Amino acid sequence: AQTVTQSQPEMSVQEAETVTLSCTYDTSESDYYLFWYKQPPSRQMILVIRQEAYKQQNATENRFSVNFQKAAKSFSLKISDSQLGDAAMYFCAYRMNYGGSQGNLIFGKGTKLSVKP
Amino acid sequence: DGGITQSPKYLFRKEGQNVTLSCEQNLNHDAMYWYRQDPGQGLRLIYYSQIVNDFQKGDIAEGYSVSREKKESFPLTVTSAQKNPTAFYLCASSIVPQSYGYTFGSGTRLTVV
Numbered sequence: 001a002q003t004v005t006q007s008q009p010e011m012s013v014q015e016a017e018t019v020t021l022s023c024t025y026d027t028s029e030s031d032y033y034l035f036w037y038k039q040p041p042s043r044q045m046i047l048v049i050r051q052e053a054y055k056q057q058n059a060t061e062n063r064f065s066v067n068f069q070k071a072a073k074s075f076s077l078k079i080s081d082s083q084l085g086d087a088a089m090y091f092c093a094y095r096m097n098y099g100g101s102q103g104n105l106i107f108g109k110g111t112k113l114s115v116k117p
Numbered sequence: 118d119g120g121i122t123q124s125p126k127y128l129f130r131k132e133g134q135n136v137t138l139s140c141e142q143n144l145n146h147d148a149m150y151w152y153r154q155d156p157g158q159g160l161r162l163i164y165y166s167q168i169v170n171d172f173q174k175g176d177i178a179e180g181y182s183v184s185r186e187k188k189e190s191f192p193l194t195v196t197s198a199q200k201n202p203t204a205f206y207l208c209a210s211s212i213v214p215q216s217y218g219y220t221f222g223s224g225t226r227l228t229v230v
Contacts, residue, residue, distance in 0.1 A: 009157075035218045043205065045221035091159065095215055101165070101173060103215045104150075109159035 002027045004094050006108035013082045014116050020067075021077045021111045023092030030054075031097040034068065034075045035105065039089040048090070051075065053097075079113075087115045119144045123208050123222035129230050130195070130202070138193045138225045140208035149191035150209040150219065153177060160207065166191055167213055195227060203229045 003026045013019035025034070036048040051059045051068050058066050063080045079086055092108040121142040130136045140149065151163040162175030166185040180199025185191055191210075195202045205226050209219035 033216055044223045045207065047218050050218060093218070099214050100167065104165065105215060105219060107160045
């Protein structure tokens with residue numbers, strides 16, 4: 001079964017600095033999707049970034065970028081110029097490219113990011 | 118604006134009572150999901166539905182029930198059989214296939230008193 005592991009339960013970063021959150025996943029598939037979600041104190045889950053496995057280029061959204069290492073099954077999230085509003089739980093998720101229930105997202109347990117002023 | 122609405126935001130229930138959490142979406146998404154979130158546990162899937170009048174159990178369905186009579190609505194009932202119902206509940210929806218991930222509601226905090 002596919003699993004998603006976030007090995008850092010908590011992380012801390014100084015405002016304006018850069019932080020990297022780790023995510024690894026276990027799969028035998030070659031075609032899949034990866035996601036990072038942010039859950040701020042309001043608890044609204046927000047999609048931060050999405051990566052398609054067949055694309056070599058790492059996805060980027062403003063200050064958020066990923067380092068996608070397909071062979072290593074690693075999908076880390078880099079946050080540059082950290083802001084106080086980045087403080088949140090971050091969840092990594094994986095999805096096989098299948099229809100039906102096999103295409104449901106599988107979530108990691110999350111990393112709590114604190115940002116120090 | 119399109120989105121998912123969960124209500125109520127906070128809910129209190131006496132032990133032994135059933136309670137229903139509402140989830141409505143106007144995104145025209147075919148699939149809908151219910152998750153339970155406890156501290157340190159991440160997101161655990163309770164039920165999901167990929168089409169009207171059909172739904173499937175997730176990883177922790179015991180003590181819960183759902184219905185999907187309309188595409189827009191996917192209510193979750195927490196029954197008295199659920200041993201530890203105090204938790205935060207999230208509803209989500211997606212197109213099928215789920216290539217663009219899920220859109221989430223803002224959640225309902227259920228407390229048993």
